[in-house]
Amino acid sequence: MLNALTLLIVCQFVGEVIARGIGIPLPGPVIGLLLLLTWLILRDRTPDPTLRQTGGWLLAHFGLLFVPAGVGVVTQLDVLGRSWLPLLVAIPVSTFLGLVVTAWVMQRLAKPE
Amino acid sequence: MDKLFHLWVYLETTPLLGLAATLLVWRAAVWSSSFLGTGPFANPMLLSVLALVLLLLATGTPYSAYFEGAQYVHFLLGPATVALALPMYANLSRIRASARAILPALLAGSIVASGSAMLIASLLGADRTVVLSLAPKSVTTPIAMGIAEQIGGQPSLAAVFVLLTGLSAIVLIGPTMKLMRVADMRAQGLAAGMAGHGLATARMLLVSETAGAFGGLAIGLNGVITAIVVPLLVTFLRG
Numbered sequence: 001m002l003n004a005l006t007l008l009i010v011c012q013f014v015g016e017v018i019a020r021g022i023g024i025p026l027p028g029p030v031i032g033l034l035l036l037l038t039w040l041i042l043r044d045r046t047p048d049p050t051l052r053q054t055g056g057w058l059l060a061h062f063g064l065l066f067v068p069a070g071v072g073v074v075t076q077l078d079v080l081g082r083s084w085l086p087l088l089v090a091i092p093v094s095t096f097l098g099l100v101v102t103a104w105v106m107q108r109l110a111k112p113e
Numbered sequence: 114m115d116k117l118f119h120l121w122v123y124l125e126t127t128p129l130l131g132l133a134a135t136l137l138v139w140r141a142a143v144w145s146s147s148f149l150g151t152g153p154f155a156n157p158m159l160l161s162v163l164a165l166v167l168l169l170l171a172t173g174t175p176y177s178a179y180f181e182g183a184q185y186v187h188f189l190l191g192p193a194t195v196a197l198a199l200p201m202y203a204n205l206s207r208i209r210a211s212a213r214a215i216l217p218a219l220l221a222g223s224i225v226a227s228g229s230a231m232l233i234a235s236l237l238g239a240d241r242t243v244v245l246s247l248a249p250k251s252v253t254t255p256i257a258m259g260i261a262e263q264i265g266g267q268p269s270l271a272a273v274f275v276l277l278t279g280l281s282a283i284v285l286i287g288p289t290m291k292l293m294r295v296a297d298m299r300a301q302g303l304a305a306g307m308a309g310h311g312l313a314t315a316r317m318l319l320v321s322e323t324a325g326a327f328g329g330l331a332i333g334l335n336g337v338i339t340a341i342v343v344p345l346l347v348t349f350l351r352g
Contacts, residue, residue, distance in 0.1 A: 005192065009191075009192055012191045015195070027340060028191070030337055037201055040198060040202040047202065055196035058189060058193040059196055063156075063157055064135075064186060066276070067165065067183070068187040069190070069272040070158065070254075070273060072176060073270070074166045074169050074176050076267065082240065086235075086239035090229075091247075091274065091281055092281045093230075094250070095251070095281040095308050098251055098308035099305075099307075099309075101218075102218050102303055103290065105214070110211050110214035
């Protein structure tokens with residue numbers, strides 16, 4: 001558990017160092033994700049159970065981890081009050097278009113499994 | 114009464130209050146959403162955010178005081194994002210098998226979702242901060258917040274837009290797939306994960322396991338693709 005958490009945090013840390021040090025326009029944790037994925041592929045073994053357990057535990061409570069940031073909306077109430085109409089249109093319409101385009105391209109290109 | 118006041122003053126200065134409130138409200142939200150069934154509002158994250166916002170407003174607590182404690186939960190978002198590599202690795206053979214379809218589908222979806230959101234919002238006169246914070250709205254929250262910060266948006270606004278996008282996707286996906294006659298569960302799952310991240314994927318998992326697996330890989334891949342596409346898109350739209 002501690003080893004797994006250390007691995008995850010070290011990946012994020014190195015990701016952060018790469019992002020800020022070299023100035024790659026990717027969030028540090030995303031580079032960390034790619035580093036861990038590369039490491040798993042190069043190692044080519046089933047990840048050890050504690051890593052899977054710890055990762056699984058974090059991902060199972062993903063929703064909770066978003067809450068503190070979401071509550072930050074309280075500092076943005078005036079912005080939301082000013083822009084509620086554009087948001088009310090832009091969010092559902094762009095979501096609909098994203099669904100349509102992704103499903104359409106995938107259905108066109110994917111071979112039957 | 115005086116004692117109670119002193120207790121409150123003490124609690125307000127320790128991180129314990131914000132942390133305990135977040136965890137307790139989350140427990141209560143998980144518990145109550147199990148009664149609300151599977152509707153879009155039966156989402157513990159939405160319920161928790163609403164409850165805590167009302168709590169802060171009612172007690173006049175500033176967000177910075179709340180975050181003092183909540184930051185310990187917030188911190189775990191980074192390692193959790195890194196951990197998304199695990200389900201991606203587990204699905205690696207399936208990803209490889211249909212990579213030629215997945216990557217173009219996600220790339221097209223990402224450009225259309227971000228671009229149309231920014232375009233519509235700015236045409237309707239939204240603030241610049243709002244427009245920039247909308248760009249990563251289809252991506253899973255930790256990545257979206259990182260992207261928003263990078264391009265000059267507001268991470269907490271982005272987090273809210275991500276939530277609203279997920280709820281829209283849950284409502285829209287059924288009718289949209291029926292309208293388009295998409296029966297392939299890989300395509301449905303991929304679209305859910307691309308347009309509605311974890312919220313819509315969790316929903317698709319109830320319908321089909323295949324859709325859930327493709328939704329899961331769409332969340333991770335789309336996060337990476339959007340993190341690359343959005344800064345380019347912003348430069349392009351500005352120029």
